[in-house]
Amino acid sequence: MYEIFEKLCQSHKITPYRVCKETGLTTATISNWKAGRYTPKADKLQKIADFFGVSIEYLMTGNAEQKEKDISLTSKDERDIEKILDLTKEQLLSQDGLMFDGKPATQEAIDSILSAMQVGMELAKKKNKEKYTPKKYKKD
Incomplete structure (x- = not known):
């Protein structure tokens, strides 16, 4: 899971430290996630997902299942x-x-x-x- 976070950081040319500063997360959260000690809670994952403009599912699995329903006007x-x-x-x-x-x-x-x-x-x-x-x- 952390690998996906790293890829997002690399593709956006941003450091994990900056993600922490801009989302209000602690660097310990990211460090523990990197070390595999635990996965951030849903609220923290949502902050990271929102920051990168992806879903939590993508952040956790790497699967970009985005089903945009075409809403049409009658x-x-x-x-x-x-x-x-x-x-x-x-x-x-x-x-x-x-x-x-x-x-x-x-x-x-x-x-x-x-x-x-x-x-x-x-x-x-x-x-x-x-x-x-x-x-x-x-x-x-």
Whole structure:
């Protein structure tokens, strides 16, 4: 297990000491882990995993089993987003004196705002579906 930690340190060009300093772990924890006296507790492993952006499972086994489920939007989700964007566009266009950098807002600026909002709303919908959909309704 420590070998995986060493490989992560080498690939990130970082010393175990620096990992300890940045995660709040003691060097004794890492030394005991290296010597095989014990394995760090789950909370400490999580700090190390978070630091390197890997899972605890990867840290323990070296297996990178990352199953990213493709969460897609339904047509209802897309219609809901479109309605919100249409209302926002109407509000932006009906505003008197809408300005950016002291100049009246152009159609291009408004389209850029709406485009950014659409991307953000789609990401938020997907994240919420992933987080709040009960397991029994999830499709595997």
